Amino acid sequence: MPELPEVEVVRRGLERHVAGRTVDKVTVLHPRAVRRHLAGATDFADAVAGRTVAGARRRGKYLWLPVGEDALLAHLGMSGQLLVGDPARPLSPHVRAVFTFTDDGPDLRFTDQRTFGHLLFVPGGADLPGPIAHIAPDPLEAAFDGAAFAAKLRRRRTGIKRALLDQSLISGVGNIYADEALWRARLHWARATDTASRPEITSLVAAIREVMTTALAAGGTSFDSLYVNVNGESGYFDRSLAVYGQADRPCPRCGTPVRRDPFMNRSAYTCPRCQPRPRNGRW
Numbered sequence: 001m002p003e004l005p006e007v008e009v010v011r012r013g014l015e016r017h018v019a020g021r022t023v024d025k026v027t028v029l030h031p032r033a034v035r036r037h038l039a040g041a042t043d044f045a046d047a048v049a050g051r052t053v054a055g056a057r058r059r060g061k062y063l064w065l066p067v068g069e070d071a072l073l074a075h076l077g078m079s080g081q082l083l084v085g086d087p088a089r090p091l092s093p094h095v096r097a098v099f100t101f102t103d104d105g106p107d108l109r110f111t112d113q114r115t116f117g118h119l120l121f122v123p124g125g126a127d128l129p130g131p132i133a134h135i136a137p138d139p140l141e142a143a144f145d146g147a148a149f150a151a152k153l154r155r156r157r158t159g160i161k162r163a164l165l166d167q168s169l170i171s172g173v174g175n176i177y178a179d180e181a182l183w184r185a186r187l188h189w190a191r192a193t194d195t196a197s198r199p200e201i202t203s204l205v206a207a208i209r210e211v212m213t214t215a216l217a218a219g220g221t222s223f224d225s226l227y228v229n230v231n232g233e234s235g236y237f238d239r240s241l242a243v244y245g246q247a248d249r250p251c252p253r254c255g256t257p258v259r260r261d262p263f264m265n266r267s268a269y270t271c272p273r274c275q276p277r278p279r280n281g282r283w
Helices: 004-017 041-048 146-155 160-164 175-185 198-217
Strands: 023-028 057-059 062-067 070-075 080-085 095-101 107-112 118-122 259-263 266-270
Touching: 004 057, 004 062, 004 080, 004 198, 023 041, 041 118, 070 080, 146 198, 160 175, 175 198, 175 266
Parallel strands: none
Antiparallel strands: 023 095, 057 062, 062 070, 070 118, 080 107, 095 107, 259 266
16 A cells, blocks of 8 residues: 555645646546545536645645645545546546546546545545544654654554554554664564653654655655556655565665564564564564
8 A cells, every 4th residue: 555655756746737727527437436425426526526726735645635625535545546647548447537627738537456545525624634634643744743652652552563553643654664664763563662762762753754755755665557656657765675575685784684574464574683573572
C-alpha cells in the first residue's frame, strides 16, 4: 500500500496539474470506486461537476481536493492511481472514474486495478474531511507535536513497530518506512513502547522524518508499475532501502545479514547487530 511519501508525491502532482481548474463532468465507470458515497455514483458525479478545485491536501495516506467548502476525498488503497493526461488517450480497463475540466485540458483518471481504493464527496470537508478527522497528524505536518506523540507512545503497551502503524497515533507510516526508520534509530521492531526513553523516541521521530524526506526526493518507493505519480512515473527510493525487503543481504552499516521476521501477516526486517532483539519484547 502506498505510504506517506508516495501519497505526497501524488498530492504535489495534483496541486500542480489540477488546482485552479473547474470540473466539467465526472464519469464513474465502476461503482466500487464510490462505494463509500452512500447516495450513489450519480449523486457523486453531480456533487463534483461544476466545482473548482482550490488545491490538493493530504493527511497520512489520504488525499483530498478542496472544492469550495467541501472536499473530494481519495484513498489509493493497494493499487490506486490518480493520473493526469491527454483526454484522447486510450481508456485503460482499470479506470474507475474520469474527471474532465472546462478548459478542455488534461483529464484526471482514478485507476485502481484491485479496487480497494475509493473516492468520496464530503460536504464541509475542505479543511479536514470528517471521515479522517480521527487520523493523527503525520511527522511532516506542522500540526505534529513530538512531545505529545512521545507521551502517547510511552503509554501504550505494545511493540514499537505496531504502534507506528497505528494511524490514530501517527499517520502515514507503513511497513516500509517503519522498518527503515527503526533501523536508522537502532531500535528493534518488538521493543516495548513503555520502555522507550524520550531521547530514543526523539531519535526515532528524526529518523522517520529523514527517511520520508529522502524518499520524497526520490519520488517514493515503486516496487511495481502500480506505484506511480500523476504522470505515470515510478519512484526509485527502493534502490536506497537499507533493510526492508533485504533479507540475508548485508546491513549497509555493519555488514551483518539482514533478518526477516513474520509480523502481523507481513514481515519485519532488522539488522540483528544494529537492532538487537529485546528480551521482553512485545508483538
